[in-house]
Amino acid sequence: xxxxxxxxxxxxxxxxxxxxxxxxxxxxxxxxxxxxxxxxxxxxxxxxxxxxxxxxxxxxxxxxxxxxxxxxxxxxxxxxxxxx
Amino acid sequence: xxxxxxxxxxxxxxxxxxxxxxxxxxxxxxxxxxxxxxxxxxxxxxxxxxxxxxxxxxxxxxxxxxxxxxxxxxxxxxxxxxxxxxxxxxxxxxxxxxxxxxxxxxxxxxxxxxxxxxxxxxxxxxxxxxxxxxxxxxxxxxxxxxxxxxxxxxxxxxxxxxxxxxxxxxxxxxxxxxxxxxxxxxxxxxxxxxxxxxxxxxxxxxxxxxxxxxxxxxxxxxxxxxxxxxxxxxxxxxxxxxxxxxxxxxxxxxxxxxxxxxxxxxxxxxxxxxxxxxxxxxxxxxxxxxxxxxxxxxxxxxxxxxxxxxxxxxxxxxxxxxxxxxxxxxxxxxxxxxxxxxxxxxxxxxxxxxxxxxxxxxxxxxxxxxxxxxxxxxxxxxxxxxxxxxxxxxxxxxxxxxxxxxxxxxxxxxxxxxxxxxxxxxxxxxxxxxxxxxxxxxxxxxxxxxxxxxxxxxxxxxxxxxxxxxxxxxxxxxxxxxxxxxxxxxxxxxxxxxxxxxxxxxxxxxxxxxxxxxxxxxxxxxx
Numbered sequence: 001x002x003x004x005x006x007x008x009x010x011x012x013x014x015x016x017x018x019x020x021x022x023x024x025x026x027x028x029x030x031x032x033x034x035x036x037x038x039x040x041x042x043x044x045x046x047x048x049x050x051x052x053x054x055x056x057x058x059x060x061x062x063x064x065x066x067x068x069x070x071x072x073x074x075x076x077x078x079x080x081x082x083x084x
Numbered sequence: 085x086x087x088x089x090x091x092x093x094x095x096x097x098x099x100x101x102x103x104x105x106x107x108x109x110x111x112x113x114x115x116x117x118x119x120x121x122x123x124x125x126x127x128x129x130x131x132x133x134x135x136x137x138x139x140x141x142x143x144x145x146x147x148x149x150x151x152x153x154x155x156x157x158x159x160x161x162x163x164x165x166x167x168x169x170x171x172x173x174x175x176x177x178x179x180x181x182x183x184x185x186x187x188x189x190x191x192x193x194x195x196x197x198x199x200x201x202x203x204x205x206x207x208x209x210x211x212x213x214x215x216x217x218x219x220x221x222x223x224x225x226x227x228x229x230x231x232x233x234x235x236x237x238x239x240x241x242x243x244x245x246x247x248x249x250x251x252x253x254x255x256x257x258x259x260x261x262x263x264x265x266x267x268x269x270x271x272x273x274x275x276x277x278x279x280x281x282x283x284x285x286x287x288x289x290x291x292x293x294x295x296x297x298x299x300x301x302x303x304x305x306x307x308x309x310x311x312x313x314x315x316x317x318x319x320x321x322x323x324x325x326x327x328x329x330x331x332x333x334x335x336x337x338x339x340x341x342x343x344x345x346x347x348x349x350x351x352x353x354x355x356x357x358x359x360x361x362x363x364x365x366x367x368x369x370x371x372x373x374x375x376x377x378x379x380x381x382x383x384x385x386x387x388x389x390x391x392x393x394x395x396x397x398x399x400x401x402x403x404x405x406x407x408x409x410x411x412x413x414x415x416x417x418x419x420x421x422x423x424x425x426x427x428x429x430x431x432x433x434x435x436x437x438x439x440x441x442x443x444x445x446x447x448x449x450x451x452x453x454x455x456x457x458x459x460x461x462x463x464x465x466x467x468x469x470x471x472x473x474x475x476x477x478x479x480x481x482x483x484x485x486x487x488x489x490x491x492x493x494x495x496x497x498x499x500x501x502x503x504x505x506x507x508x509x510x511x512x513x514x515x516x517x518x519x520x521x522x523x524x525x526x527x528x529x530x531x532x533x534x535x536x537x538x539x540x541x542x543x544x545x546x547x548x549x550x551x552x553x554x555x556x557x558x559x560x561x562x563x564x565x566x567x568x569x570x571x572x573x574x575x576x577x578x579x580x581x582x583x584x585x586x587x588x589x590x591x592x593x594x595x596x597x598x599x600x601x602x603x604x605x606x607x608x609x610x611x
Contacts, residue, residue, distance in 0.1 A: 029320045030146075032171060036320045036346065037583030057352035061317050061324040 003071045009045055014038050024068045039064055052077055088241040090267045090302055091159035094120050097308040107152045109313040114149045121232035126157025128230035129222055130188055133209050137162040140184045144168040145192040147313045154190035162237040164244040167293040169588050174201045180249050184259055241265035247457055250395055259457035260396055266451045270398050273422050274303030278336055278363050284309040286336045294589040295395045296338045322351035333360040340590040341371035348379045349552055367391035369591050370415055372522045377408045392418035394483050396453040400425055401495055413523045417494040425449035442498055445487045446480045505534055505542055512573040520568035524561055526554035531584055533598040545601050546575035
């Protein structure tokens with residue numbers, strides 16, 4: 001899972017518009033790219049793609065507000081890093 | 085203090101407890117003394133820029149400490165604040181600026197993108213913006229050069245404090261005018277009911293353009309307590325929201341059921357120390373009992389109050405929820421009228437209903453809106469004169485909501501008058517359909533709405549979301565609904581969806597559902 005792959009999932013599966021531009025550091029909530037229910041769909045997709053469970057306490061602003069943060073979170077989980 | 089004006093507590097507490105935090109936002113606090121001085125400076129700047137008594141001033145910004153400065157600065161200048169959804173489309177923003185004849189706007193640098201797209205039809209000066217927008221602007225550094233003393237402004241409690249715009253049936257929003265008297269009556273009710281004291285930290289979770297925010301800001305100020313502004317990003321993540329409650333030691337929250345359901349299901353409550361939370365008020369739409377029961381069990385030290393009231397008459401009634409029995413799936417009562425309000429339940433011929441008879445709730449109260457801005461047609465429809473207790477005539481407001489008073493004296497909300505549907509010769513309450521579907525253990529939320537069919541008549545459709553991990557298809561849910569409501573009230577089409585569309589205040593957007601479902605086949609049950 002990369003920033004590009006997450007961006008593509010959001011474009012195709014959530015927004016149904018492959019032409020939407022989403023910057024890696026763009027705030028997905030403040031720019032109304034996603035709402036809270038869309039985040040849950042994304043979480044389910046990440047769990048299925050990556051093969052690990054994402055506990056509710058990890059679905060936070062710190063980990064899910066931008067594409068880059070989501071990617072960092074997924075990478076850290078894969079590497080078994082300690083999350084803050 | 086001049087205690088008949090909604091902004092008076094700020095100057096009062098600036099003298100009595102100057103260093104007490106009036107506002108808190110993302111780790112930063114603003115004391116009552118600082119808020120008083122900053123809002124005085126903004127008031128002077130607005131007056132210098134030509135604002136007259138009762139001139140309308142828009143507030144167009146995200147949550148920040150300066151939001152509080154904007155509210156109080158406008159009121160101290162004798163103006164009327166008009167909250168504007170910072171996420172609203174520019175076209176809608178332009179409509180409100182034009183409709184409300186707004187010549188002054190308090191905003192922020194972060195809103196420059198939207199401000200640049202504005203094409204105002206009258207001169208517009210923007211305050212609190214230091215970047216180029218193509219509009220006449222006054223920056224915070226210029227405002228800071230104004231005197232910190234209170235401007236000399238004469239106001240009475242019948243003057244307007246704010247105009248709140250909500251969706252209108254024509255597609256254009258309509259503005260509700262609220263006086264200082266109405267607002268302060270509401271604020272004092274809130275302070276008294278919840279027993280707010282200076283030690284309370286009250287969340288400002290709802291957006292400013294949603295009337296729950298009037299409690300957040302003004303009931304809190306009545307007590308000299310602290311408003312904890314919740315960043316919009318935090319409100320989108322239930323686990324961040326519970327983290328914020330914990331770190332900010334929030335003691336009182338007033339929000340919509342959806343926020344609380346999400347908080348319970350995805351907020352990792354068991355991992356947080358939410359012991360500071362002593363009172364939760366909720367309103368805006370019915371709270372399914374099974375969800376409320378779960379939250380009450382998770383927060384055994386908090387009290388819970390169901391607050392009912394349309395934006396035109398906030399906090400008409402309230403109900404302090406006692407412990408709920410495990411098998412109780414009856415809708416939560418809306419309780420009894422709040423202080424300084426009278427209720428009147430009328431049948432279709434404007435006759436007074438006896439206890440047990442359903443009718444439209446009408447209200448007589450000083451919290452009532454002064455009417456819709458420039459909409460005499462609407463005012464004529466919803467306000468009427470009627471002798472109160474057989475004596476002098478007074479103004480009542482038609483809420484458009486059907487209620488019934490049970491023998492226990494408590495009012496039960498039955499649904500919107502315009503949500504009463506005539507189908508196959510029977511009257512059906514769409515809220516009753518929703519309650520029937522939501523009573524299935526697998527269902528998280530339900531929405532029923534009307535879709536016109538090809539013959540020009542109406543069909544009931546519904547859409548549900550399921551609880552985390554639950555499984556149920558539409559056929560199962562329809563079988564369950566058949567045990568709760570008559571056959572004629574069953575939806576002709578039922579969807580099981582991942583989520584429901586929401587309005588900006590977090591309520592289910594049933595208009596959107598109806599619009600997107602128009603043309604769906606009848607008799608369908610899809611999952």
